[in-house]
Amino acid sequence: MLRSILRSSTSNASRRGFASGASPERKVAILGAAGGIGQPLSLLMKLNPLVTRLALYDIAGTPGVAADVSHINTGSEVVGYMGDENLGKALEGSDVVIIPAGVPRKPGMTRDDLFNINAGIVKSLCTAIAKYCPNVGTSVAQMALVNMISNPVNSTVPIAAEVFKKAGTYDEKRLFGVTTLDVVRAKTFYAGKAKVNVAEVNVPVVGGHAGITILPLFSQATPKANLSDDEIVALTKRTQDGGTEVVEAKAGKGSATLSMAYAGAVFADACLKGLNGAPDVVECSFVQSTVTELPFFASKVRIGKNGVDEVLGLGALSDFEKEGLEKLKPELKASIEKGIKFAHQN
Ligand SMILES: NC(=O)C1=CN([C@@H]2O[C@H](COP(=O)(O)OP(=O)(O)OC[C@H]3O[C@@H](n4cnc5c(N)ncnc54)[C@H](O)[C@@H]3O)[C@@H](O)[C@H]2O)C=CC1
Numbered sequence: 001m002l003r004s005i006l007r008s009s010t011s012n013a014s015r016r017g018f019a020s021g022a023s024p025e026r027k028v029a030i031l032g033a034a035g036g037i038g039q040p041l042s043l044l045m046k047l048n049p050l051v052t053r054l055a056l057y058d059i060a061g062t063p064g065v066a067a068d069v070s071h072i073n074t075g076s077e078v079v080g081y082m083g084d085e086n087l088g089k090a091l092e093g094s095d096v097v098i099i100p101a102g103v104p105r106k107p108g109m110t111r112d113d114l115f116n117i118n119a120g121i122v123k124s125l126c127t128a129i130a131k132y133c134p135n136v137g138t139s140v141a142q143m144a145l146v147n148m149i150s151n152p153v154n155s156t157v158p159i160a161a162e163v164f165k166k167a168g169t170y171d172e173k174r175l176f177g178v179t180t181l182d183v184v185r186a187k188t189f190y191a192g193k194a195k196v197n198v199a200e201v202n203v204p205v206v207g208g209h210a211g212i213t214i215l216p217l218f219s220q221a222t223p224k225a226n227l228s229d230d231e232i233v234a235l236t237k238r239t240q241d242g243g244t245e246v247v248e249a250k251a252g253k254g255s256a257t258l259s260m261a262y263a264g265a266v267f268a269d270a271c272l273k274g275l276n277g278a279p280d281v282v283e284c285s286f287v288q289s290t291v292t293e294l295p296f297f298a299s300k301v302r303i304g305k306n307g308v309d310e311v312l313g314l315g316a317l318s319d320f321e322k323e324g325l326e327k328l329k330p331e332l333k334a335s336i337e338k339g340i341k342f343a344h345q346n
């Protein structure tokens with residue numbers, strides 16, 4: 001896996017940076033870098049050759065994580081920042097800001113049960129991003145690409161959007177909810193059931209990032225396989241419950257961290273490639289959208305030099321997927337509205 005990230009990131013085309021002919025300097029900041037996701041994600045971003053500066057921020061523990069990661073003999077410079085007073089320095093000049101800050105679930109909790117704590121954390125971090133991150137090297141102030149991992153993603157992304165709107169820095173092309181782990185799981189589970197090479201599998205996952213709002217489109221999965229309706233129903237449920245499967249297995253010690261760090265690294269790598277002008281960078285992500293009547297929705301997104309180049313449509317859906325789409329809308333709508341309301345009232 002590590003090799004595949006490295007290989008994909010070190011192809012000659014990526015390293016050349018396409019448009020400029022030289023690999024551009026890229027700063028990545030990780031907020032929540034000392035946590036269960038943050039630490040392995042810091043490691044994976046240190047291995048990414050598209051990164052030249054890595055800023056590791058947390059309220060505690062980052063000096064140790066940064067010292068440790070900084071000894072790895074790859075090209076990027078690593079700096080740890082701890083405490084609110086250093087957040088601005090961590091953020092300044094960032095091209096991509098990844099946010100895995102906040103509390104994880106325990107068995108019996110939903111992602112929405114994290115709202116009360118994580119909404120405030122995300123709001124304060126996004127307020128700082130709006131203040132410190134507009135890149136100043138360009139004629140137009142441009143926000144960093146924000147990769148939101150903190151749950152509940154269905155609400156934290158709308159919160160971020162409202163914070164940026166209030167600050168006058170909102171650019172809908174630059175805000176991404178990270179739903180890559182749903183795709184990673186869908187690929188793994190499909191490959192196992194269909195008995196195909198997992199490295200060749202593609203499965204779009206649309207909707208949101210909680211329970212039934214996670215809608216894998218196995219009818220579009222490639223390579224094609226003749227799976228029964230019952231097998232598709234079971235694969236769909238397992239993908240939707242993938243997070244809970246890990247929460248229960250960890251039995252009170254948190255939620256997915258290692259697979260999430262991998263997924264976060266894949267998504268951040270796609271953002272860096274897009275910024276650098278690589279062609280055809282497409283990943284699923286929860287973004288501002290007109291694909292359905294909901295203001296935010298996860299679907300395939302083409303990422304380019306300014307962030308979202310194009311939000312791709314859903315394509316042909318099976319009857320089972322059409323039903324799943326209608327079923328998820330009320331929950332997703334409520335989660336989005338909850339986030340917006342929180343941002344307005346706090
Ligand atoms: N989008 C997705 O697919 C996934 C999202 N998650 C979510 O990611 C979040 C983090 O999960 P873990 O890393 O397992 O939790 P963790 O508790 O291990 O780490 C969270 C880190 O955030 C830090 N933190 C808290 N407040 C902060 C603030 N104001 N500024 C900066 N850092 C702050 C903590 O000090 C801690 O180091 C959770 O909300 C979890 O639900 C987890 C897995 C998948």
Ligand SMILES: O=C([O-])CC(=O)C(=O)O
Pocket residue numbers: 104105111151181242243244246247255256
């Ligand atoms: O389930 C959780 O709480 C963490 C998460 O979002 C995931 O693993 O997909």
